[in-house]
Amino acid sequence: MTAPKELLERIQLRLEDSFTGIGEVVGDMPPADIADLLNQLTIVEAATVLTMLAIPRAVQVFDQPTMSRRAAILENLPAARAAQILEGMAADERVDLVQHMGERDRRKLLPMLRAEARAEVERLCQYPDHSAGGIMTTEFVRLDPSMKVGDALKHIRAVARDRESIYACYVLEPLTGRLLGSLSLRDLVMADLDRPLTEVMRRKPITAEALEDQESVANKMAKYNLLAVPVLEKDGSVVGFVTVDDVIDVLIEEGTEDILRLAGVEPGALDKPYFDNPVWLVVRKRISWLLLLFVAETFTGTVLRHYEGELAAVVALSFFIPLLIGTGGNAGAQTVTTIIRSLALREIRVKDGWRVLAREASTGITIGLLLGAFAFGRALLWGAHMPLAATVAITIVVICSWSTTVGSLIPILAERFGVDPTVLSAPLITTLVDATGLVIYFSIAKMILRL
Amino acid sequence: MTAPKELLERIQLRLEDSFTGIGEVVGDMPPADIADLLNQLTIVEAATVLTMLAIPRAVQVFDQPTMSRRAAILENLPAARAAQILEGMAADERVDLVQHMGERDRRKLLPMLRAEARAEVERLCQYPDHSAGGIMTTEFVRLDPSMKVGDALKHIRAVARDRESIYACYVLEPLTGRLLGSLSLRDLVMADLDRPLTEVMRRKPITAEALEDQESVANKMAKYNLLAVPVLEKDGSVVGFVTVDDVIDVLIEEGTEDILRLAGVEPGALDKPYFDNPVWLVVRKRISWLLLLFVAETFTGTVLRHYEGELAAVVALSFFIPLLIGTGGNAGAQTVTTIIRSLALREIRVKDGWRVLAREASTGITIGLLLGAFAFGRALLWGAHMPLAATVAITIVVICSWSTTVGSLIPILAERFGVDPTVLSAPLITTLVDATGLVIYFSIAKMILRL
Numbered sequence: 001m002t003a004p005k006e007l008l009e010r011i012q013l014r015l016e017d018s019f020t021g022i023g024e025v026v027g028d029m030p031p032a033d034i035a036d037l038l039n040q041l042t043i044v045e046a047a048t049v050l051t052m053l054a055i056p057r058a059v060q061v062f063d064q065p066t067m068s069r070r071a072a073i074l075e076n077l078p079a080a081r082a083a084q085i086l087e088g089m090a091a092d093e094r095v096d097l098v099q100h101m102g103e104r105d106r107r108k109l110l111p112m113l114r115a116e117a118r119a120e121v122e123r124l125c126q127y128p129d130h131s132a133g134g135i136m137t138t139e140f141v142r143l144d145p146s147m148k149v150g151d152a153l154k155h156i157r158a159v160a161r162d163r164e165s166i167y168a169c170y171v172l173e174p175l176t177g178r179l180l181g182s183l184s185l186r187d188l189v190m191a192d193l194d195r196p197l198t199e200v201m202r203r204k205p206i207t208a209e210a211l212e213d214q215e216s217v218a219n220k221m222a223k224y225n226l227l228a229v230p231v232l233e234k235d236g237s238v239v240g241f242v243t244v245d246d247v248i249d250v251l252i253e254e255g256t257e258d259i260l261r262l263a264g265v266e267p268g269a270l271d272k273p274y275f276d277n278p279v280w281l282v283v284r285k286r287i288s289w290l291l292l293l294f295v296a297e298t299f300t301g302t303v304l305r306h307y308e309g310e311l312a313a314v315v316a317l318s319f320f321i322p323l324l325i326g327t328g329g330n331a332g333a334q335t336v337t338t339i340i341r342s343l344a345l346r347e348i349r350v351k352d353g354w355r356v357l358a359r360e361a362s363t364g365i366t367i368g369l370l371l372g373a374f375a376f377g378r379a380l381l382w383g384a385h386m387p388l389a390a391t392v393a394i395t396i397v398v399i400c401s402w403s404t405t406v407g408s409l410i411p412i413l414a415e416r417f418g419v420d421p422t423v424l425s426a427p428l429i430t431t432l433v434d435a436t437g438l439v440i441y442f443s444i445a446k447m448i449l450r451l
Numbered sequence: 452m453t454a455p456k457e458l459l460e461r462i463q464l465r466l467e468d469s470f471t472g473i474g475e476v477v478g479d480m481p482p483a484d485i486a487d488l489l490n491q492l493t494i495v496e497a498a499t500v501l502t503m504l505a506i507p508r509a510v511q512v513f514d515q516p517t518m519s520r521r522a523a524i525l526e527n528l529p530a531a532r533a534a535q536i537l538e539g540m541a542a543d544e545r546v547d548l549v550q551h552m553g554e555r556d557r558r559k560l561l562p563m564l565r566a567e568a569r570a571e572v573e574r575l576c577q578y579p580d581h582s583a584g585g586i587m588t589t590e591f592v593r594l595d596p597s598m599k600v601g602d603a604l605k606h607i608r609a610v611a612r613d614r615e616s617i618y619a620c621y622v623l624e625p626l627t628g629r630l631l632g633s634l635s636l637r638d639l640v641m642a643d644l645d646r647p648l649t650e651v652m653r654r655k656p657i658t659a660e661a662l663e664d665q666e667s668v669a670n671k672m673a674k675y676n677l678l679a680v681p682v683l684e685k686d687g688s689v690v691g692f693v694t695v696d697d698v699i700d701v702l703i704e705e706g707t708e709d710i711l712r713l714a715g716v717e718p719g720a721l722d723k724p725y726f727d728n729p730v731w732l733v734v735r736k737r738i739s740w741l742l743l744l745f746v747a748e749t750f751t752g753t754v755l756r757h758y759e760g761e762l763a764a765v766v767a768l769s770f771f772i773p774l775l776i777g778t779g780g781n782a783g784a785q786t787v788t789t790i791i792r793s794l795a796l797r798e799i800r801v802k803d804g805w806r807v808l809a810r811e812a813s814t815g816i817t818i819g820l821l822l823g824a825f826a827f828g829r830a831l832l833w834g835a836h837m838p839l840a841a842t843v844a845i846t847i848v849v850i851c852s853w854s855t856t857v858g859s860l861i862p863i864l865a866e867r868f869g870v871d872p873t874v875l876s877a878p879l880i881t882t883l884v885d886a887t888g889l890v891i892y893f894s895i896a897k898m899i900l901r902l
Contacts, residue, residue, distance in 0.1 A: 030657070032674045066674060157641060166637055167618065167678075185636050186617055190608060206481070222703065223483045223517060225696040227618075227678065244695050245676040251699065252673065255706040256792055259713065263788035263877055264781060274793040275803075279810060283817045286785050293781050294822055298829060300773035305833075311766050318762055318769045322751035322885050325773055329780075330715060330744050330878045334737050337714035341707055342725040352726075359730060366734045371745055378749060382756075426714055426877070427781045434773050 026053075031060035035067035043069055047076035055081075059088035062097070065249055068273055071101040074109070083112030091138045092246065095124040132217045133210035135250065136231045136240035141169035143197055145180055150193035152183070168228035170238055171201050177237035179230055181205065207232050210239055217242055218250040257422075258344065262337055264289035264425035293427055299435040300325075307442045310451045316384065317445055320392050321438070323375075328399035328437040329430035331367060335360055335407030336429045340421045343411060353412045357405065364404030368397035391448045395441045402440065403433040477504070482511035486518035494520055498527035506532075510539035513548070516700055519724050522552040525560070534563030542589045543697065546575040583668045584661035586701065587682045587691035592620040594648055596631055601644035603634070619679035621689055622652050628688035630681055632656065658683050661690055668693055669701040708873075709795065713788055715740035715876035744878050750886040751776075758893040761902045767835065768896055771843050772889070774826075779850035779888040780881035782818060786811055786858030787880045791872045794862060804863045808856065815855030819848035842899045846892045853891065854884040 026034055026049075038046040038061065050058050050073065062070060062085050074082045074097070086094060086109060098106060098121050110118055120138060127133025141159065143152050152169065160166045169188070171180045181201030191200045206224055208217045208231050221229055221244060231240045257267040266285045304311065311318055339356065342348040348356055376393035384392070407429050411421035445451060477485055477500075489497040489512065501509050501524065513521060513536050525533045525548070537545060537560060549557060549572050561569055571589060578584025592610065594603050603620065611617045620639070622631045632652030642651045657675055659668045659682050672680055672695060682691045708718040717736045755762065755772075762769055790807065793799040799807055827844035835843070858880050862872035896902060 030675055032676075153640065160637070160641060166640075185640060186611070189604065189617075189636060189640065190611060222696070222699045224481055225483075227695070244678070244699075245673070248673045248695075248699065248702065251702050251706070252796070255702070255709075256796070258706075259710055259788060259792050262710065262713070263784045265785045265789060273796075273798040274789070275798070275806070275810075279814055279817070282810075282814050283821075286782070286814070287818055287821055289785075290778065290781055290818060290822060291825065294774070294778055294825065297774045297777045298833075300777070301770045301833065304770040304773070305767075308766060311769055312763075315759060315763050315766075318772070319752045319755040319759075321769070321772055322755070322776055322889070323745070323748045326748045326751070326882060326885055327741065327745055329881075330741055331737070333714045333878060334716045334740070337710060338716060338725070341710050345703070345707070345724075347724040347726070355726070359726075359733075363730055363733050363737070366730070367738055367741060370734075370738055371741060374742065374745065382749075382752065427784060430780075431777060434777055438773070 031057070032064050032066060034061045035064035038073070039066075039068050043072050043076055046073050050077060050085075051081065055084050055088065058085050063090050063093050065093065065096070068276060070097050071105065074101075075105050079108065079112060082109055087113055087117055091120060091124065091240075092135055095121055095134075099125060099129070127210060130214045131210065132208040132212045132214060132231045132242055133239070135214055135217075135246045136210075136242050137246075138240040140228075140230070140238070140241045141166055142238075143169050143171045143183065144174060145171050145198050147171075147197045148193065149188055149191045149195050149197065149200060152197055153188055153193070156185075156188075168230070168241060168243075170230050170241070171197055172238055176235075179205070179207065179232060179236065179238050182230060184227070205230065208242060209234075214250045215254050218247045218254070221247045222251075258341075261422050261424075262340065262426050264293065264427040289425060289427070293431050296428075296431045297434060300438055303435055303438040303442075307438075310442060310445060313451060314388070314445075314449065316388060317442075320379070320395075321441070324392070324395055324399060324441055325434045325437045327371060327396060328403040328433040331364065331400045332403035332407040332429040332433045333426040335364070335404040336411060336424065336426055339408050339411045340424065343415055343421050348412075350412060350416045353416070356408050356412060360404045360408035361401060364401040365397070367404070368400030371400060372396040387448050391441075391445045394448070395437075395444050398440050398444070399433070399437045402436065403429070406432060406436075482508070483515050483517060485512045486515035489524070490517075490519050494523050494527055497524050501528060501536075502532065506535050506539065509536050514541050514544050516544065516547070519727055521548050522556065525552075526556050530559065530563060533560055538564055538568055542571060542575065542691070543586055546572060546585070550576060550580070578661060581665045582661065583659040583663045583665060583682045583693055584690065586665055586668075586697045587661075587693050588697075589691040591679075591681070591689070591692045592617055593689075594620050594622045594634070595625060596622050596649050598622075598648045599644065600639055600642045600646050600648065600651060603648055604639055604644070607636075607639075618694075619681070619692060621681055621692070622648055623689060627686075630656070630658065630683060630687065630689050633681060635678070656681065659693060660685075665701045666705050669698045669705070672698045673702075709792075712873050712875075713791065713877050715744065715878040740876060740878070744882050747879075747882045748885060751889055754886055754889040754893075758889075761893060761896060764902055765839070765896075765900060767839060768893075771830070771846075772892070775843070775846055775850060775892055776885045776888045778822060778847060779854040779884040782815065782851045783854035783858040783880040783884045784877040786815070786855040787862060787875065787877055790859050790862045791875065794866055794872050799863075801863060801867045804867070807859050807863060811855045811859035812852060815852040816848070818855070819851030822851060823847040838899050842892075842896045845899070846888075846895050849891050849895065850884070850888045853887065854880070857883060857887075 026037070038049060041049065050061070053061070061067060074085065089097070110121065113121070124133070124138070141156055143155065147155070156166055156169065167185050169183045169185070171183065172178065173180055181203045182205035183197065183201045187200055206220060206226065206229060208220065208229050210231050210233050217229060227244045228241045230238050231242060233239050260267040266288055339348065372393040375396045376389050379389035379392045410429065411424055414421040414424060477488070489500060492500065501512070504512070512518060525536065528536070540548070561572065564572070575584070575589070592607055594606065598606070607617055607620065618636050620634045620636070622634065623629065624631055632654050633656035634648065634652045638651055657671060657677065657680060659671065659680050661682050661684050668680060678695045679692045681689050682693060684690050711718040717739055790799065823844040826847045827840050830840035830843045861880065862875055865872040865875060
């Protein structure tokens with residue numbers, strides 16, 4: 001929901017006016033909507049609104065991953081209030097926030113936290129950003145194997161106010177902290193109160209390793225329809241759990257990464273909202289691919305210089321260059337995108353390589369024949385003589401078949417040799433097809449036009 | 452988890468051998484893994500394995516959205532068994548399956564369902580495929596406003612075995628079926644047993660309309676961190692609810708659509724796994740964009756014919772054509788992809804248009820200056836004389852600025868005029884930049900080289 005304009009105006013009015021009653025204006029809006037609203041104010045205005053809210057409400061707002069500039073806003077709050085908010089936040093969001101803070105603020109704010117919360121932040125900051133450990137929550141419900149279902153429910157009632165999610169509870173070995181089994185709240189509610197937990201729990205729940213990539217955790221949870229997955233350290237002890245709403249954020253983030261990579265934009269560090277990335281960073285993330293492609297594309301010049309004689313003899317040959325390599329590039333981009341996505345969703349595996357190649361080649365030939373027929377007519381209409389029109393039409397057929405084959409072969413080879421195919425971009429295939437497409441074009445031209 | 456090869460071989464051995472003991476081989480594998488395994492067998496083999504499993508287990512396997520060829524496999528089962536499986540499935544998966552069945556099978560199987568289940572399938576089939584109604588589950592827990600928390604928990608214990616998810620329970624007005632409030636299982640477990648539900652329930656839960664687009668429902672649930680959202684008909688009555696695992700499937704599906712569209716592949720009807728789409732369908736979904744782009748690309752020929760004299764005078768001008776339009780196309784593709792994704796994630800809104808344009812233009816100029824300097828050196832090294840090298844370098848600067856501007860302007864204009872920007876593809880921008888880039892190139896060449 002977009003914050004309605006008048007509400008924004010009312011808030012800005014209040015800010016200039018009396019600074020009171022903000023709590024009443026934002027009423028009982030969901031915290032995600034308050035975050036939306038704050039995103040449209042300046043940092044100082046947002047900080048002012050936050051000082052008007054009760055602490056638990058401010059904490060809820062700060063817990064929204066959609067809220068931008070959290071670190072900057074926190075800096076603008078009175079230090080004591082900032083510490084209170086930081087203290088109240090969910091562990092995973094707090095770590096995310098601390099990681100985006102400047103060194104100075106970190107040194108100012110962290111000492112104000114309780115020793116326990118501070119130690120936890122420092123421990124969690126050690127996990128890589130995109131790992132299960134980096135997105136997990138540490139506040140899960142720990143159950144003892146000696147408990148009965150009734151004890152567990154009583155325990156949950158006592159502690160759950162502090163826990164982000166109680167839909168997954170874990171039974172741990174008392175001394176080692178190793179995972180014995182998992183129980184959902186549903187399992188507990190459905191079971192008889194005096195059954196021992198060890199009879200009700202699931203003994204081999206699906207787990208994630210602390211250093212496992214977040215995308216792999218997300219795929220696991222999507223596949224097995226899990227609401228939460230426990231995160232284990234190397235020694236088998238449970239250090240936290242990843243919830244389904246973290247996974248949704250991961251899926252959106254990874255989707256963005258895949259989309260940007262396919263267009264040849266290096267996504268690393270661009271995971272912030274559009275306007276939060278400084279222009280120089282955007283330039284840096286785009287220029288590397290552009291330079292690489294530029295260098296690769298200079299080979300087209302080498303090819304053309306090689307055929308300088310033919311070009312000088314039949315200038316009309318050059319008219320079709322952008323059309324031919326453009327079509328080849330488009331057909332290649334379609335294929336490489338389809339294959340990379342199918343590989344990511346595990347619809348295709350390396351061992352299916354030959355089948356994929358056969359499918360894409362026949363798709364390419366079919367598409368080439370259709371477009372070739374069209375191009376033949378178009379070239380004649382344009383006043384090209386018959387041999388030139390034939391050259392163009394035949395080149396289209398060959399280029400389309402060639403580009404779909406290359407577009408399917410390269411991502412599969414990448415996967416085969418352990419390179420993540422999503423690092424390949426569609427422009428890379430396009431560029432590759434440009435240079436080779438020219439060789440195809442001039443070879444066919446030389447044959448047909450007897451140059 | 453990939454089904455280990457030896458397990459597959461053991462199953463195929465059993466199938467040829469004695470047809471018994473399959474249940475023991477697949478042991479207590481998660482249903483999602485059994486589905487994976489079946490996906491690697493032939494339809495007849497998969498059907499055979501399914502006849503070996505107990506009905507509740509077979510139902511769990513059929514409830515996996517990852518299982519492919521469900522309709523075809525069902526056709527190969529004895530009709531009575533097929534009906535039993537269909538009857539046991541979750542309502543949302545059942546509808547999905549029935550919608551993918553042939554008319555003949557539908558007429559054979561539907562009459563075998565209980566009248567109630569049949570009526571439900573027929574009713575759900577009326578909701579569009581990509582709407583909240585099309586992905587919802589109908590088996591939610593209905594609570595009465597006169598109940599107390601203890602009654603509700605007792606009611607849940609009695610009925611929950613049939614319900615797909617009990618994490619969201621809805622309090623309905625007894626006669627009209629209108630939504631009065633929602634309760635999570637957590638709310639119920641945490642509340643005192645003798646409090647009336649009307650005191651504990653949330654009165655204004657976030658809801659979805661039955662005809663609402665599935666992507667909008669998914670975004671809502673992601674934003675508000677919901678595990679379930681009730682789906683309302685126009686009269687305010689609750690007809691079902693969408694769960695978080697449906698939303699994850701939607702996010703993956705919509706991610707695929709966005710990615711394919713950006714590469715110029717029309718995704719409609721291609722939402723099945725890679726190998727399940729017949730080649731002719733793939734050709735149809737790709738050719739429309741290719742033809743459109745082909746026609747657009749023919750303008751490059753028109754432009755080149757217009758500059759025939761210049762090309763004949765300086766053949767070397769043609770050497771740089773693919774390089775220049777390729778670079779412009781790549782820079783444009785980067786921008787259009789970034790902007791389309793940011794619009795989809797609502798990081799950019801139409802009213803930010805000018806700011807976006809200013810950012811992208813300055814990014815384009817910066818990138819153009821860097822690449823232009825590089826191109827100048829490269830052209831000189833290649834033996835081009837100074838004026839030609841200058842022409843190439845200046846063209847790079849202008850083309851990069853131009854393509855990033857066009858690449859940001861067009862999606863924003865699309866959004867402004869109510870056209871979904873994701874229907875724009877990166878190749879569309881590339882093609883547009885190709886023809887206009889040539890005009891820029893030859894205009895600069897005419898000025899500098901005095902042609």
